[in-house]
Amino acid sequence: MTDTALLELRGVSKHFGAVIALHEVDFRVYPGCVTALVGDNGAGKSTLIKSVAGIYRIDGGEVLYEGQKVHISGPREAADLGIEVVYQDLALADNLDVVQNMFLGREELESLHTLDEIKMEARAQDTLQSLSVTTIRSVRQTVAGLSGGQRQSVAVAKAVMWNSRLVILDEPTAALGVAQTRQVLDLVKRLAEQGLGVVIVSHNLHDIFEVADNITVLRLGQNVAEFKRTEVTQEQVVHAITAGKLSKVPGVVDTTEEVTA
Amino acid sequence: MTTADATADTGSAGLGDAFREWWTNVRSGQLGSLPIIIGLVIIAIVFQSQNDRFLTASNFVNLIVQSAAFATIAMGIVFVLLLGEIDLSVGYVSGVAGVIAAVLLIPDGNELSTPIAVALALGSGIAIGTLHGLIITKIGIPSFVVTLAGLIAWNGVVLLLIGSRGTVVLQNDFLIGLANDFLPESTSWALWLLAVLIFAGIQLNEVRIRRKAELGHDPLSVIALRVGALAVALGAAVYVANEDRGIPYLFLLVGFFLLFWGFVLGRTRFGRYVYAVGGNAEAARRAGINVDRIKIAVFAICSFMAAVGGLVLASRLRSVDTNAGGGSILLYSIAAAVIGGTSLFGGVGHIKSAILGALVIASIDNGLGLLGLGSGEKFVITGGVLLLAVTVDSLSRRAQAQSGRA
Known part of the structure; x- marks a missing residue:
């Protein structure tokens, strides 16, 4: 683990009207490490990753990327920085094959502006091999025919193919069976082994204790705990999720401030 | 590895394998134009039997x-x-x-x-x-x-x-x-030849490029069959049409x-x-x-x-x-x-x-x-x-x- 964080959020806040979705949240991701982001429903996990992905603009605090202060104002800028998000719905087109999905919107072209299928197929295969994804029979089959785990693998491969440095996975194992969850967790570990920063958002503590190096707990829009996986038990994490100490109790003093302001 | 192997296999496979793969696809519901x-x-049989x-x-x-x-x-x-x-x-x-x-x-x-x-x-x-x-x-x-x-x-x-x-x-x-x-007969045959040659050229070029990139490709026997089928089907259409007014x-x-x-x-x-x-x-x-x-x-x-x-x-x-x-x-x-x-x-x-x-x-x-x-x-x-x-x-x-x- 290096000392500079790949991504660092300092005191980041985000409001939707009077609702405080994030209140002075600190969050760090290191290269080569898997950082889990956990919390109950409505804790602000999605708001946090959407802020990093450039979908939401933060209202306060600062974002540092490799020690440099950055303003991520759109998904394009996030992608340019090397930040890729794999959303829970995966955003794959079922009727397209694996290669077509991996290159969607960023197709390689030949000299005559025709699609360079050869180059794309070769690169897609290389990427899948580098991630040791061995379960996909042919990269030319449609995504509709793939299992949940295979689809997740394709979505992850699509994300890391563009020299990304930070990959954020939103509930990657939520809809998967046992064997497929194993595939995806192995894949997550390999991403970190390749030096990428990985953020995994999940409800499943069992999965998190298997892959995560660090665990950040959010509760009601505030971060209430940061653990190293090796120094914590599942019970402690559950306690933090459900009853972690809040620096600011929402709904009493601050709400009046919000309203008058 | 498996992905590469699987596609490489089709490259070295013959006509029989290609047919078996097609049949597997048909049986699993991928019917294509069949x-x-x-x-x-x-339709042709029914109408022909009713009116020659x-x-x-x-x-x-x-x-x-x-x-x-x-x-x-x-x-x-x-x-x-x-x-x-x-x-x-x-x-x-x-x-x-x-x-x-x-x-x-x-x-x-x-x-x-x-x-x-x-x-x-x-x-x-x-x-x-x-x-x-x-x-x-x-x-x-x-x-x-x-x-x-x-x-x-x-x-x-x-x-x-x-x-x-x-x-x-x-x-x-x-x-x-x-x-x-309608096209004159000679023109229609010239266009037929041109179409078959261009189709064959495109297919072979595809194989050449894919081979160079070490990706799997269709076996040559399948390509020969495809080119042959096009030549026969188009040729039949041109021949029959020329028995009458010609190709429109x-x-x-x-x-x-x-x-x-x-x-x-x-x-x-x-x-x-x-x-x-x-x-x-x-x-x-x-x-x-x-x-x-x-x-x-x-x-x-x-x-x-x-x-x-x-x-x-x-x-x-x-x-x-x-x-x-x-x-x-x-x-x-x-x-x-x-x-x-x-x-x-x-x-x-x-x-x-x-x-x-x-x-x-x-x-x-x-x-x-x-x-x-x-x-x-x-x-x-x-x-x-x-x-x-x-x-x-x-x-x-x-x-x-x-x-x-x-």
């Missing part, structure tokens, strides 16, 4: 001419269906284009030159489609409603353009020749659009995005694709192809009247695209389905006509065939789901 080809064979004029050279040429307009308009419909949208206005849009060309070319001293009149007729198609697309995307009205309004409004425009003339008889050589002229120019027109739109859909970014928007618009949007622009372009293409079809129809009838673009044109064109295997739910289909479907529709229409049956029987039977085609499609989809491929 049902429609079987359907065409059945069905499978004659003369009727074969008729069939090409009769199916050309439906095939042309259905190609535009395929684009719209690929997005999961619909265009109900293609019939009268084709009428508008036909009437514009016919009226502008009336030799009354004020007539325009042929290229300008044709360009204006086709341009009107593009303009109408762009208008539909803008209303659908920018205001957000479903395409069903916008093009239903178009169906009514463009019918009105046809009536307004025709005005008090009633019927406009075509007198322009180009416009009449479009559907009524319309055959070239439809062939050109088949290759052109096939190229656009299969080899360009635009085509890829059409499939992506039809498959998962949200995924396309997140991939940075301008979904609205793709939709507008597709409606413009659809109306453009309707305009081309309108010129073909006008040429076939040698006149336009207040009925231009009406009757069974709209329903036959949509039915052709669907019978050919294009899904109504978007994302699945191929431009060739327009031609296969149009052949089925024209064959039934033509065959029942030979049997002396009227429009009533034609519509009932065509409706039944449409339902059958969609049933086969949905059953094959179920088979795909059961074999884990859908």
Whole structure:
């Protein structure tokens, strides 16, 4: 683990009207490490990753990327920085094959502006091999025919193919069976082994204790705990999720401030 | 590793393996064009047994001419269906284009030159489609409603353009020749040779490039079979047609659009995005694709192809009247695209389905006509065939789901 964080959020806040979705949240991701982001429903996990992905603009605090202060104002800028998000719905087109999905919107072209299928197929295969994804029979089959785990693998491969440095996975194992969850967790570990920063958002503590190096707990829009996986038990994490100490109790003093302001 | 191995295997496999793979696909519900080809064979057998004029050279040429307009308009419909949208206005849009060309070319001293009149007729198609697309995307009205309004409004425009003339008889050589002229025999054979050589060249070049990139490719025996099949099928068509009047120019027109739109859909970014928007618009949007622009372009293409079809129809009838673009044109064109295997739910289909479907529709229409049956029987039977085609499609989809491929 290096000392500079790949991504660092300092005191980041985000409001939707009077609702405080994030209140002075600190969050760090290191290269080569898997950082889990956990919390109950409505804790602000999605708001946090959407802020990093450039979908939401933060209202306060600062974002540092490799020690440099950055303003991520759109998904394009996030992608340019090397930040890729794999959303829970995966955003794959079922009727397209694996290669077509991996290159969607960023197709390689030949000299005559025709699609360079050869180059794309070769690169897609290389990427899948580098991630040791061995379960996909042919990269030319449609995504509709793939299992949940295979689809997740394709979505992850699509994300890391563009020299990304930070990959954020939103509930990657939520809809998967046992064997497929194993595939995806192995894949997550390999991403970190390749030096990428990985953020995994999940409800499943069992999965998190298997892959995560660090665990950040959010509760009601505030971060209430940061653990190293090796120094914590599942019970402690559950306690933090459900009853972690809040620096600011929402709904009493601050709400009046919000309203008058 | 497995992915690379699996594809490399197909590279070294022979004809037998290729056939076995195809059969596995068929059994798991990936039927491709198989049902429609079987359907065409059945149609041919049934009609031939009832009336031995069905499978004659003369009727074969008729069939090409009769199916050309439906095939042309259905190609535009395929684009719209690929997005999961619909265009109900293609019939009268084709009428508008036909009437514009016919009226502008009336030799009354004020007539325009042929290229300008044709360009204006086709341009009107593009303009109408762009208008539909803008209303659908920018205001957000479903395409069903916008093009239903178009169906009514463009019918009105046809009536307004025709005005008090009633019927406009075509007198322009180009416009009449479009559907009524035929290639000389030698030219048709030269074009046949050219087509086979180009097809073989493209296939072999593909193998060469894929080999260089160390990717799997189809075995040479399969490619030889494919080239041979094309040579025999096209050769038979050319031979039979030359027994009668020859290959119609319309055959070239439809062939050109088949290759052109096939190229656009299969080899360009635009085509890829059409499939992506039809498959998962949200995924396309997140991939940075301008979904609205793709939709507008597709409606413009659809109306453009309707305009081309309108010129073909006008040429076939040698006149336009207040009925231009009406009757069974709209329903036959949509039915052709669907019978050919294009899904109504978007994302699945191929431009060739327009031609296969149009052949089925024209064959039934033509065959029942030979049997002396009227429009009533034609519509009932065509409706039944449409339902059958969609049933086969949905059953094959179920088979795909059961074999884990859908």
